[in-house]
Amino acid sequence: MLELRRLRLLLELSQRGTIAAVAAALSYSPSTVSQQLALLEREAGVALTEADGRRLRLTDAGHALAAHAARALALDEEARVALASATATPVVRLAVMPTAAEHLVPPALTLLAADAHPVRVTMAELPPEVALDELAARGFDLVVAEQYPGHARPLREGIERTLLGHDPIRIAVPADDPATSIADLADRAWALEPEGAAVRAWSVQQCRAAGFEPDVRFDATDLVAHARLVAAGHAVALLPDLALVGGTEGMRLLDLPGSPVREVFAATRVSSRGAAAVVRVRQALADAFAALPTPARP
Incomplete structure (x- = not known):
């Protein structure tokens, strides 16, 4: 099963472009982001990123999974909205x-x-x-x-x-x-x-x-x-x-x-x-x- 928090990191990378930007936005260290993306890649069983000079870029499989991640996170947010009525x-x-x-x-x-x-x-x-x-x-x-x-x-x-x-x-x-x-x-x-x-x-x-x-x-x-x-x-x-x-x-x-x-x-x-x-x-x-x-x- 693909872990939702790791899917979010992949989506963030597709939107922000760099590990450093993802880390800054989510208050993680860059090494934590890299480790979690590596775990997601092992879970997926396919390369999701590749080196592009000193940066990482998404592979075709990475882009495809990022699109699925966007939908999964949207469903997660809809579920949270449905439960929010219980919040004071x-x-x-x-x-x-x-x-x-x-x-x-x-x-x-x-x-x-x-x-x-x-x-x-x-x-x-x-x-x-x-x-x-x-x-x-x-x-x-x-x-x-x-x-x-x-x-x-x-x-x-x-x-x-x-x-x-x-x-x-x-x-x-x-x-x-x-x-x-x-x-x-x-x-x-x-x-x-x-x-x-x-x-x-x-x-x-x-x-x-x-x-x-x-x-x-x-x-x-x-x-x-x-x-x-x-x-x-x-x-x-x-x-x-x-x-x-x-x-x-x-x-x-x-x-x-x-x-x-x-x-x-x-x-x-x-x-x-x-x-x-x-x-x-x-x-x-x-x-x-x-x-x-x-x-x-x-």
């Missing part, structure tokens, strides 16, 4: 992007605190790209992420998305800036997310469509930090309304061509989507999003 206080591990951590999670927790059924929520602030990987690897139960127009995030087998709401995106400029459109901002200092983020690529495309390459002087994953740079008169930025819930003092908001919006969504594994605690947290996030005020436009 279920735990939901939440990973969110910075703007959600700032303006969405606090009101959602307030709603949950008034619920007759208690749930313990833990939260980590992570970029969507990282959080969605961790969700697939069972590091979290629920992720709040976004996708920008024309930049849909990859669809993953076993992951389900629920739309929380649409978030308009506008140009934020200092209050005394005379610009009336994005085309007027070719010579301004810009605040954007770091290279590699989906929103960075989208924002650069907006500038190029207006005829210029942005002068990016400030890289920050936190869009609230972008807003503060704008309000202090040091930058311009493309900001969704969720980043402006704290107020628009010191800045003006201009419309972008086509009035684009980003989608804010909650992602869960299909195997845990029916868990009562996950459903309650997801609904609280949706209700909190719906109640957010629209930023004033000076």
Whole structure:
């Protein structure tokens, strides 16, 4: 019989790529991971990994067994969900992007605190790209992420998305800036997310469509930090309304061509989507999003 914990290690290796990454994610030593994978290989009776330079890669049999491992772990999670009703206080591990951590999670927790059924929520602030990987690897139960127009995030087998709401995106400029459109901002200092983020690529495309390459002087994953740079008169930025819930003092908001919006969504594994605690947290996030005020436009 193949041992479920070892199957998880194989699946993690297929997702994370290295023994060291698997060990760090599961709080094991690299030698323990290697030993357990060697035991799994003996149980399977076929080579599951092979050397690729200084790394290990999965063989065809390894990839096939990793796919079966994903299904076995999903069934295990479904069984645990079915038994979770007997748990006094279920735990939901939440990973969110910075703007959600700032303006969405606090009101959602307030709603949950008034619920007759208690749930313990833990939260980590992570970029969507990282959080969605961790969700697939069972590091979290629920992720709040976004996708920008024309930049849909990859669809993953076993992951389900629920739309929380649409978030308009506008140009934020200092209050005394005379610009009336994005085309007027070719010579301004810009605040954007770091290279590699989906929103960075989208924002650069907006500038190029207006005829210029942005002068990016400030890289920050936190869009609230972008807003503060704008309000202090040091930058311009493309900001969704969720980043402006704290107020628009010191800045003006201009419309972008086509009035684009980003989608804010909650992602869960299909195997845990029916868990009562996950459903309650997801609904609280949706209700909190719906109640957010629209930023004033000076």
